[in-house]
Structure formats: C-alpha cells, structure tokens
Amino acid sequence: MAKQNILTSPDENFPQWYQDVLNKAALAEGGPVRGTMVIKPYGYGIWEAIQADVDARIKATGARNVYMPLFIPESYLQKEAEHVEGFSPELAVVTHAGGSELDEPVVVRPTSETIFGEYMAKWVQSHRDLPLLLNQWANVVRWELRPRTFLRTTEFLWQEGHTAHATQQDAADYAARILHEVYVPHMEQMLAVPITVGIKPPSERFAGAINTMACEAMMYDGKALQMGTSHELGQNFAEAFDITYQSKEGKLETCWTASWGVSTRMVGGLIMAHGDEKGLRLPPSIAPHQVVILVIREDDAVTQAAQTLAAELGDMGIRVEIDDNVDKSFGRRATDWEVKGVPIRIEVGPRDLENGEVTLARRDNATKQSVAVSDVAKQVPDLLDQIQSTLFDQAAKRMKDRTQTISTLAEAIEASQTGWARLPWDVLQDGGEEELKASSITVRALTRQDGSVPDNEKESDLIAIVGRSY
RNA sequence: CGGGAUGUGGCGCAGCUUGGCUAGCGCACCUGCUUUGGGAGCAGGGGGUCGUGAGUUCGAAUCUCACCAUCCCGACCA
Structure with missing residues (x-):
C-alpha cells in the first residue's frame, strides 16, 4: 500500500491541517446556522475533561456554581455604556416570541455581567455577604463574521465567573488569583500548554472593564491564542446595577466586581499547540483515552491478553480503550488512533505474545518498544508522565525560540x-x-x-x- | 458592509465553452468472499429536486435573467 498523506501538512497549510484534524479525528463539524458548531463525542469528551478540572479548581477558590437565564432584557445591556457599545455589533436579539412581537426585545446572552449585576444587587446587602463568588457553565452567543470551529464560533460553551468584593484590592487580588490558581495551572499542567500572562492594553480590554488580564499561548504556526481572561470591572457594573453593601461602620458602599472565563476555544488551542503531521497529540492528563489496546487479529489468546491488560490498567485509574475491530486493517486503525492523538497505543498480536510481550507505541515521538506483558502496568504510568512533560517542553521551547526581544x-x-x-x-x-x-x-x-x-x-x-x- | 470565486449523492470534484442516449469519477456507505504486524483486494449494490424561481428551446446541469446561499480577502471578540 503506497503511503500517502492522511492530512494536509501543517507546514504547508496550517488552516487546512486544522480542518482536516477536526474531520479525521471526529472532533466537530459545522452546524446548520453559519458559525455554529456540532461538537462530536470525541471533541466533547475533551471539553468534559477540561470542565471537570477547571470546575474543581474554581471551587477550590471558594466560588460556587449558579445558572442564569439565556435571555437578558435588552435594557440590562444598555445600563453600562461601554459594555453595550462593545457588544452591540455581535448581539443576537429576539424581537418575536410566542407568536407576537415582544414589548421589549431580549438578547441572547453574549456574556452575563449585566444579569449577574442585577441579581448580585439583590443578594448583597451587608459586608457580611462579601465577597460573593459565583460561577456558571453556560453557552453564549456572539454573532461572528469570521467563524472558525472552536476558536471563534457564534455559539460557544464556557465558564463565566462573576464576583463582587468590598474593596478594589480584594477584587483585583481575586481576579489575579483565578489566573494564577485556576487558569494557568489548568493550561500548563492539564493541557500542557505553556502560558504567558499579562494585562491587555486599553485597546484590547473587555468592554466595561478597567483592567483585563489574559493567558496567551503560542500555537504551532507561531500565532497567539488568548486562552482565558480575567477582568477587573472596577465599579462600572456595581454602579450601573446598584450593587451596594452596608459596611461595618454602617455606611452604604459600592462594590467592586470582577469576571473571568475560559471557553471551548481552549480545545482549539490544545489542537493547535500540540498537533503534528499525523494529527492530534493529546496530553495524557486530558486525553479521553490515555491508552488504546489494539488487538491485531482475531485470536482467543490475543483477545484474552488484551482484556486482562485493560482491566489491570483500568484498575490503576488509567483511561483505557480496547480496539478489537479486526474487520478493519491494522494500518487503518493505527492511523485512526494517531489522528485522534491517543498518547499510548499497545499493540497485542500473536507474534508478541509468543515472547510474552506486547508493543508500546508512543504518540508524541512515534517510538515503539517491546515490553513484557508483566511489565506493562509498571511502565505505563511513567510513560504517560513522560509524554505529558514532553508535550509541555516542546511547546515551551517553541514559545521561547520564536519570541524575539527587539x-x-x-x-x-x-x-x-x-x-x-x-x-x-x-x-x-x-x-x-x-x-x-x-x-x-x-x-x-x-x-x-x-x-x-x-x-x-x-x-x-x-x-x-x-x-x-x- | 466593499472586492473575488463557487453552488452537481455524506465529502471532494468532472461534465457547461459547442444544449441531445440511463448525469459520471474518487473517497465514504451496504452485501459477500479473500485478507489483517502501518490507511487491504475483488465482485456486486444503494444513494441525485444538478442552489431556487422564471425564461429561451422539440429538448437545459449546460444558454438568459433574477433571487438565495456558501467560501476566500479588508473593520470586532473567549
């Protein structure tokens, strides 16, 4: 069989490579409405893993989850001048519902500062109610003119945190804490994507914020991707929505608020930070399948060995998948799992088993080695760790090598x-x-x-x- | 919103210039047999309002007009 390219080379045409990976790895495809995306099981599995980790870290900072409505009265948006101005070009507005025209149009949330503001104003009365640390997992809609799957879509999934504080310092500290205790550790330790953190200049600031901090990552092609942001909103929203509290001294004070978010864009960042000419390379920490056991051919001994191995690894908490779909050729299945970026592939076949061995293939560096069946469980955790750090190191080296001080x-x-x-x-x-x-x-x-x-x-x-x- | 291109099975395309048999090809899909250690082979098969509407014509995927949609390039955003 002549060896032909499965994907467009990332060096030849990176955007096309990205599209090819989305298709071949079955991550997502376009939805019927321009700019929307259908996230398929494998892609959504990655998002779920991201969600689980980020959610745990957010809760560790003291925030709790709530859910706010998708529809926001248009008048809410208008209460904060910069905010409306910033978002109005990309708002989806519902003017008709229930068979008639609405008295007041409602917008599909592009973000929820305003509705959080409205309710925080009700929930905050006393300094004892502060800080109020809330978060929600939701979809938001921003009508995009140039959509790109995961990176910039009209509807996307995210987490948006909204917090109210007694002092400017407390708000600033918490916004920074989210960056340093939630976002950066998640991105660097789970996604293996090295992050540059900093503040945005006024021109790039969130509409309505007094300060925007961001996590920037460098992609395969040297371009930057903003992977997450944390904003100090000053008293802009607190004044617009009258979020006030009575201090210890009995005086009425205005709160300081902050907001922060990461989205499905991170999935795109993950793809573009680690991918290579064979497709996706997933860091073990986030991979839906950390190990795939590939049964080379129909054979009772082989199947038995694969199942035993899978059970052994599964008991160790390793996410393992058996591929015993022997109707497909070996080569086809091997490349499919490579495109999907599974960190370790264990090939089990009669030839290996004769020697009491299996073959371990690493996705990150394309090496293979024979390992005694009895040693597999011992070696896999170390290998996963090595792959995790190799991916991080390679991305970090790229960021360093491609950043020039001028x-x-x-x-x-x-x-x-x-x-x-x-x-x-x-x-x-x-x-x-x-x-x-x-x-x-x-x-x-x-x-x-x-x-x-x-x-x-x-x-x-x-x-x-x-x-x-x- | 301004400039360029394209709409033909799920995906990618040919056919259009010069109108004419049953609209083809690759991939994917279904069935069977043989295969299986790096995208398997053979045989058979299913799937199409040719973007939409009108017009010209004996006859339109093909020519004309209008409309719609999509994609690429210039101003915002997680």
Whole structure:
C-alpha cells in the first residue's frame, strides 16, 4: 500500500491541517446556522475533561456554581455604556416570541455581567455577604463574521465567573488569583500548554472593564491564542446595577466586581499547540483515552491478553480503550488512533505474545518498544508522565525560540512573521500600536521586565508582547 | 458592509465553452468472499429536486435573467 498523506501538512497549510484534524479525528463539524458548531463525542469528551478540572479548581477558590437565564432584557445591556457599545455589533436579539412581537426585545446572552449585576444587587446587602463568588457553565452567543470551529464560533460553551468584593484590592487580588490558581495551572499542567500572562492594553480590554488580564499561548504556526481572561470591572457594573453593601461602620458602599472565563476555544488551542503531521497529540492528563489496546487479529489468546491488560490498567485509574475491530486493517486503525492523538497505543498480536510481550507505541515521538506483558502496568504510568512533560517542553521551547526581544516597530513586524516580539511598551505609544495593527499585529500582553503581571498599563518600563493572533 | 470565486449523492470534484442516449469519477456507505504486524483486494449494490424561481428551446446541469446561499480577502471578540 503506497503511503500517502492522511492530512494536509501543517507546514504547508496550517488552516487546512486544522480542518482536516477536526474531520479525521471526529472532533466537530459545522452546524446548520453559519458559525455554529456540532461538537462530536470525541471533541466533547475533551471539553468534559477540561470542565471537570477547571470546575474543581474554581471551587477550590471558594466560588460556587449558579445558572442564569439565556435571555437578558435588552435594557440590562444598555445600563453600562461601554459594555453595550462593545457588544452591540455581535448581539443576537429576539424581537418575536410566542407568536407576537415582544414589548421589549431580549438578547441572547453574549456574556452575563449585566444579569449577574442585577441579581448580585439583590443578594448583597451587608459586608457580611462579601465577597460573593459565583460561577456558571453556560453557552453564549456572539454573532461572528469570521467563524472558525472552536476558536471563534457564534455559539460557544464556557465558564463565566462573576464576583463582587468590598474593596478594589480584594477584587483585583481575586481576579489575579483565578489566573494564577485556576487558569494557568489548568493550561500548563492539564493541557500542557505553556502560558504567558499579562494585562491587555486599553485597546484590547473587555468592554466595561478597567483592567483585563489574559493567558496567551503560542500555537504551532507561531500565532497567539488568548486562552482565558480575567477582568477587573472596577465599579462600572456595581454602579450601573446598584450593587451596594452596608459596611461595618454602617455606611452604604459600592462594590467592586470582577469576571473571568475560559471557553471551548481552549480545545482549539490544545489542537493547535500540540498537533503534528499525523494529527492530534493529546496530553495524557486530558486525553479521553490515555491508552488504546489494539488487538491485531482475531485470536482467543490475543483477545484474552488484551482484556486482562485493560482491566489491570483500568484498575490503576488509567483511561483505557480496547480496539478489537479486526474487520478493519491494522494500518487503518493505527492511523485512526494517531489522528485522534491517543498518547499510548499497545499493540497485542500473536507474534508478541509468543515472547510474552506486547508493543508500546508512543504518540508524541512515534517510538515503539517491546515490553513484557508483566511489565506493562509498571511502565505505563511513567510513560504517560513522560509524554505529558514532553508535550509541555516542546511547546515551551517553541514559545521561547520564536519570541524575539527587539526594540523597533520594523523588527516587531519582522519577528511576527514567525512568532512573537518583546519590545518596550513605550515604543508603541503615539501611534505605534496602530501601525502594527495595519500589519495584523496586536499587543497580546503587557508584562513587567521580570515577566510578572503589572497592576496597570501605566507602570513604567513595561514590556509589550506582540504578534499575530487567532 | 466593499472586492473575488463557487453552488452537481455524506465529502471532494468532472461534465457547461459547442444544449441531445440511463448525469459520471474518487473517497465514504451496504452485501459477500479473500485478507489483517502501518490507511487491504475483488465482485456486486444503494444513494441525485444538478442552489431556487422564471425564461429561451422539440429538448437545459449546460444558454438568459433574477433571487438565495456558501467560501476566500479588508473593520470586532473567549
């Protein structure tokens, strides 16, 4: 059988490669309405794993889940001037329902600051009610002109946290805490995607926020993807919705709020951060199947050995799948699992078993080794750990190698062809930012010299990290 | 919203210039047999309002007009 390419090469045409992976790995496909997506079982399995981990980390910070309505009165959006202005171009508005025109149109939530604001105002009375730490898992709709599956879709799934605090400092601390205790650890430890954190310049700030912090990751092609954000909303929403509390001293005070979210976009980031010419490469921590046991041919001894192994690994808490679909050829099944990015494939066949062995194939580096059946359970956990760290290290090396420290706009444009540029934020004042934008280059993050997250963009000697983005 | 292109089984396309037998091909799918250690082979089979509507014509996937939709390139966003 002539060896032919299963996928478009990621080096030749990365967007086409991405489409091919979505199709061949059965992750998702387009929905009937432009910009919507149908997430298929394998893709949704990845999202569920993300959800489980993020949810646990959020709860560990003290927040609790609620559910707010999908429909929001249009008047709510209008209460915060910048917020409406920012979102109105992408709102889906329901004007007719129940067979007649509505007195007041309702919008399909593009995000829920306003409705949380409305209810937080009711729920917060006393300083004893603060901080109020809420989160919800929901779908939101933002009418997108240029949709891309997972990365930018008209409807997407996310988690949005909304919190109210007594002081600006407390709100800022909590917003930063979400970044450092939930998002970055999740992305780096579970998704194996190294993250650059920083604040957004005013031009990239969330509509209605006084400060936006973000997690940026570098993809295979050197472009940036914003994987998560955390916003300080100041008192903008608290004033608009009258979120006030009575202090210890008996005075009426206005709250400070924050909001933060990660979405199904992370699935796209996962694909584009780790993929290679054979398809997806999933980090074991998030992979729906960590190990697939491939039964090479119909044979009682082989089937028995596969089942025994699966049970043994399953008892150790490893997510294992048996592929005994011997009606399909070996090569077909092997490549299918490779496209799906399963970290370890164990091939069990009569030839191996004669020697009391099986073959372990690593997806991350395409190596194979023969291992005694009795040693498999011992080796698999270590291998999974190695794969997890290899994926992280490779992505980290790429981010490092493709980030150039430079000092002029011309150099920034040059560096953005292949990755990111770090340059003094001062260089981008007085029109520099706009000039880069003309070349589709934006400021992804502002950081301090030591890489830490600044309090605001007015600190001196900040570094701007710029590049092309999704 | 401005510029370019395309609409033909699930997907990818040919056919259109020059109108004419039953609208083809690859992949996928179904059945059977042989296979099975890197996308298997052979044989048989199912699946189509040719984007929509009108017009020209004895006859339209093909020509004309209108409409609709989609995709690619320029201003926002998790």
